[in-house]
Amino acid sequence: MNIVIAQSGGPTCAINASLAGVFTAACASDEIGMIYGARNGVEGILHDHLIDLRSVLDSSEQLDLLRRTPSTVLGSCRCKLPQLEEDDRPYRQILDCLERYEIGAFFYIGGNDSMDTVAKLSAYCTAVGSKIRVIGIPKTIDNDLMYTDHTPGFGSAAKYVAVTMSEIARDSAVYNLPSVTVVELMGRDAGWLTASSCVLRTTGETAPHLIYLPELPFSEERFLSDIRKEQNHRKSVVVAVSEGIRLSEGGYAASAFQSGADDAFGHRYLAGVGKYLEDLVRKHLKCKVRSVELNVMQRCAAHLASKTDIDEAEQIGSAAVNAMLGGAHGCMMAFVRSDSSPYSVTVKTVPADSVANRVRLVPSDWITESGNDMKPEAVDYFLPLIAGELPPVMKNGMPVHLRLPEMISG
Amino acid sequence: MNIVIAQSGGPTCAINASLAGVFTAACASDEIGMIYGARNGVEGILHDHLIDLRSVLDSSEQLDLLRRTPSTVLGSCRCKLPQLEEDDRPYRQILDCLERYEIGAFFYIGGNDSMDTVAKLSAYCTAVGSKIRVIGIPKTIDNDLMYTDHTPGFGSAAKYVAVTMSEIARDSAVYNLPSVTVVELMGRDAGWLTASSCVLRTTGETAPHLIYLPELPFSEERFLSDIRKEQNHRKSVVVAVSEGIRLSEGGYAASAFQSGADDAFGHRYLAGVGKYLEDLVRKHLKCKVRSVELNVMQRCAAHLASKTDIDEAEQIGSAAVNAMLGGAHGCMMAFVRSDSSPYSVTVKTVPADSVANRVRLVPSDWITESGNDMKPEAVDYFLPLIAGELPPVMKNGMPVHLRLPEMISG
Numbered sequence: 001m002n003i004v005i006a007q008s009g010g011p012t013c014a015i016n017a018s019l020a021g022v023f024t025a026a027c028a029s030d031e032i033g034m035i036y037g038a039r040n041g042v043e044g045i046l047h048d049h050l051i052d053l054r055s056v057l058d059s060s061e062q063l064d065l066l067r068r069t070p071s072t073v074l075g076s077c078r079c080k081l082p083q084l085e086e087d088d089r090p091y092r093q094i095l096d097c098l099e100r101y102e103i104g105a106f107f108y109i110g111g112n113d114s115m116d117t118v119a120k121l122s123a124y125c126t127a128v129g130s131k132i133r134v135i136g137i138p139k140t141i142d143n144d145l146m147y148t149d150h151t152p153g154f155g156s157a158a159k160y161v162a163v164t165m166s167e168i169a170r171d172s173a174v175y176n177l178p179s180v181t182v183v184e185l186m187g188r189d190a191g192w193l194t195a196s197s198c199v200l201r202t203t204g205e206t207a208p209h210l211i212y213l214p215e216l217p218f219s220e221e222r223f224l225s226d227i228r229k230e231q232n233h234r235k236s237v238v239v240a241v242s243e244g245i246r247l248s249e250g251g252y253a254a255s256a257f258q259s260g261a262d263d264a265f266g267h268r269y270l271a272g273v274g275k276y277l278e279d280l281v282r283k284h285l286k287c288k289v290r291s292v293e294l295n296v297m298q299r300c301a302a303h304l305a306s307k308t309d310i311d312e313a314e315q316i317g318s319a320a321v322n323a324m325l326g327g328a329h330g331c332m333m334a335f336v337r338s339d340s341s342p343y344s345v346t347v348k349t350v351p352a353d354s355v356a357n358r359v360r361l362v363p364s365d366w367i368t369e370s371g372n373d374m375k376p377e378a379v380d381y382f383l384p385l386i387a388g389e390l391p392p393v394m395k396n397g398m399p400v401h402l403r404l405p406e407m408i409s410g
Numbered sequence: 411m412n413i414v415i416a417q418s419g420g421p422t423c424a425i426n427a428s429l430a431g432v433f434t435a436a437c438a439s440d441e442i443g444m445i446y447g448a449r450n451g452v453e454g455i456l457h458d459h460l461i462d463l464r465s466v467l468d469s470s471e472q473l474d475l476l477r478r479t480p481s482t483v484l485g486s487c488r489c490k491l492p493q494l495e496e497d498d499r500p501y502r503q504i505l506d507c508l509e510r511y512e513i514g515a516f517f518y519i520g521g522n523d524s525m526d527t528v529a530k531l532s533a534y535c536t537a538v539g540s541k542i543r544v545i546g547i548p549k550t551i552d553n554d555l556m557y558t559d560h561t562p563g564f565g566s567a568a569k570y571v572a573v574t575m576s577e578i579a580r581d582s583a584v585y586n587l588p589s590v591t592v593v594e595l596m597g598r599d600a601g602w603l604t605a606s607s608c609v610l611r612t613t614g615e616t617a618p619h620l621i622y623l624p625e626l627p628f629s630e631e632r633f634l635s636d637i638r639k640e641q642n643h644r645k646s647v648v649v650a651v652s653e654g655i656r657l658s659e660g661g662y663a664a665s666a667f668q669s670g671a672d673d674a675f676g677h678r679y680l681a682g683v684g685k686y687l688e689d690l691v692r693k694h695l696k697c698k699v700r701s702v703e704l705n706v707m708q709r710c711a712a713h714l715a716s717k718t719d720i721d722e723a724e725q726i727g728s729a730a731v732n733a734m735l736g737g738a739h740g741c742m743m744a745f746v747r748s749d750s751s752p753y754s755v756t757v758k759t760v761p762a763d764s765v766a767n768r769v770r771l772v773p774s775d776w777i778t779e780s781g782n783d784m785k786p787e788a789v790d791y792f793l794p795l796i797a798g799e800l801p802p803v804m805k806n807g808m809p810v811h812l813r814l815p816e817m818i819s820g
Contacts, residue, residue, distance in 0.1 A: 040586040071580035170481035171710035176450040300581035386807035397796035
């Protein structure tokens with residue numbers, strides 16, 4: 001059989017490693033012929049935009065470069081399939097393409113929106129009697145997918161946050177003046193990335209001194225009084241705050257800064273929580289204050305990739321091929337943590353429809369009573385995920401990335 | 411004689427390497443006894459806050475950690491000396507402290523504001539018949555000091571910008587949609603850091619597609635038409651823009667976003683040029699647009715330090731000690747580039763008062779006729795400065811930084 005792989009949703013540093021994992025395992029199997037990559041997620045299948053991956057990933061150097069290249073070499077999309085009952089045309093169109101290329105399995109690397117596509121498409125294939133298997137491979141820096149210990153991409157993002165925040169802590173401490181630095185981190189609904197910044201303390205750093213997650217209601221009054229308390233015993237206060245924190249009365253804290261635009265999945269565009277809190281501190285505490293938004297670097301800073309994350313992303317990609325060969329269909333691959341110390345994980349499958357459109361939150365019992373810090377359990381959970389470095393291939397002092405040629409077959 | 415070293419102005423990744431250079435050369439000299447570090451720049455001398463550096467930098471491991479630690483381990487200040495005629499008290503206070511500690515030389519690592527202090531203080535010492543020598547050691551990520559080929563700290567900042575922008579370019583290219591990404595870079599008056607992003611093209615990257623420096627007047631109309639032109643032949647347009655760009659009619663482009671606060675040297679607080687241009691694009695071009703502010707990471711991301719920069723910062727620190735022992739006074743150490751290929755530099759001294767309060771701009775003949783890109787001369791200039799890597803000492807997947815204990819002698 002032939003197979004096709006696509007990447008979807010927001011970029012991460014590990015999504016290409018999962019592609020490498022699928023590709024390597026597929027190459028190792030006698031049952032698999034052509035290995036196609038679809039450009040821009042399901043859009044590539046809808047529009048017949050496939051690439052023969054064997055012809056572009058033709059050396060171990062290329063494969064190694066693929067692992068170390070951030071973002072999605074195949075391109076991504078934010079395309080949502082309609083409910084089958086409402087419009088079956090895209091389903092028929094996808095099946096038509098897959099059948100024309102004699103595809104036996106479709107691997108979709110993505111987040112919970114992509115698992116929605118996996119669930120819908122696999123159900124459709126089954127319903128119309130097609131033998132095509134559809135498998136989801138998780139990725140998201142948000143770490144908020146259900147039924148997996150963690151998601152590929154998260155460890156590298158967490159490592160970027162930890163390293164950068166340790167440097168920001170050094171930067172913030174230079175003047176002999178009270179100062180507040182608010183670091184805004186990604187995480188719309190779940191605060192995993194923000195919570196992960198607690199690992200910094202294991203290096204002897206005291207920052208971040210306050211951590212605010214969207215899992216708890218956010219109170220401006222408590223925020224200001226928390227900072228005042230910290231200022232009693234330190235000059236430079238560093239705060240980690242999730243972009244998705246919610247004011248007590250409901251909405252996102254930074255609603256004033258939102259563009260109002262919703263994406264195809266109904267996510268509100270968020271920006272500016274850090275700036276909002278910076279202004280709040282400036283107004284009420286009258287001290288030096290700065291906000292820093294780590295922005296897209298959280299998901300693309302491959303030069304700070306966690307080796308554990310990249311290795312696991314490749315491993316779960318390969319496991320998907322083997323699961324498919326064993327008959328898996330309509331499922332997402334997931335990590336099960338056997339132990340944290342020494343750290344070890346295994347891979348299992350979970351039904352894609354149980355993951356789709358749901359969000360896994362940071363456990364509330366990992367958050368301290370004060371609501372502004374993490375307990376040691378959280379450190380134990382996060383620490384293994386950022387272990388190890390995988391420096392980029394460097395040329396002229398800069399990283400070399402793999403870029404696929406615009407090769408269209410079909 | 412004893413010596414004292416202080417660090418001043420905004421942090422960089424190389425300012426501690428210069429401290430290491432002074433310390434190492436001082437240790438190697440029989441003429442030098444105590445090596446003091448002043449906390450928070452001249453404030454530490456004004457307030458008798460000195461540290462015995464031999465007691466804290468007591469192993470090669472500590473020294474190596476110092477080199478790889480961003481920001482200023484001694485702390486910094488933004489303290490400006492008044493004109494002597496107006497108020498000689500701080501001058502007398504400083505001299506009193508230096509004499510009490512039997513200091514024969516004061517090394518001040520800083521930017522052009524710090525060179526103002528070096529110039530004023532050295533003139534004062536000479537005028538009152540003191541034999542104390544005052545030497546400036548350059549540092550600034552802005553690279554805008556007169557009479558030096560480049561400044562320590564700049565190479566690491568430029569490397570951070572190049573690496574991060576290459577990753578942002580990968581991130582921006584994922585969707586099959588026209589998009590504009592505006593990357594806002596530091597540089598109030600001079601666009602060196604923004605200009606340096608042109609080196610990316612030597613890795614095969616096409617970004618940044620447009621580069622705007624404060625050296626030229628900025629026109630919103632031309633900016634929009636430049637982007638439209640780029641969009642004719644590419645989906646994802648990445649723009650590098652200096653925080654200090656000026657609208658044709660004069661003031662900074664982002665005046666609307668300024669807090670209005672001036673620092674002690676009369677610098678206006680700048681923030682938000684990127685956001686401003688993002689809004690402009692959204693309004694006029696109606697495509698996906700995002701702005702990214704690289705913020706303080708440009709000056710503190712030691713995990714991406716340029717080895718050339720760190721080595722040179724240490725070298726110029728050591729050269730300052732040797733110049734002082736040879737009788738130098740009232741000067742700043744400076745780099746002279748002998749060649750770019752193969753790259754080599756030597757160190758000389760220049761009068762501190764010729765550097766103080768002045769700004770060196772990017773040569774206008776390095777900017778293309780179109781005003782939105784750099785010529786190959788610029789690439790030749792920048793490329794050697796970002797060469798080589800010096801990864802941090804890692805523990806638990808995160809960098810270890812040196813933090814000095816609060817040891818006060820005096």
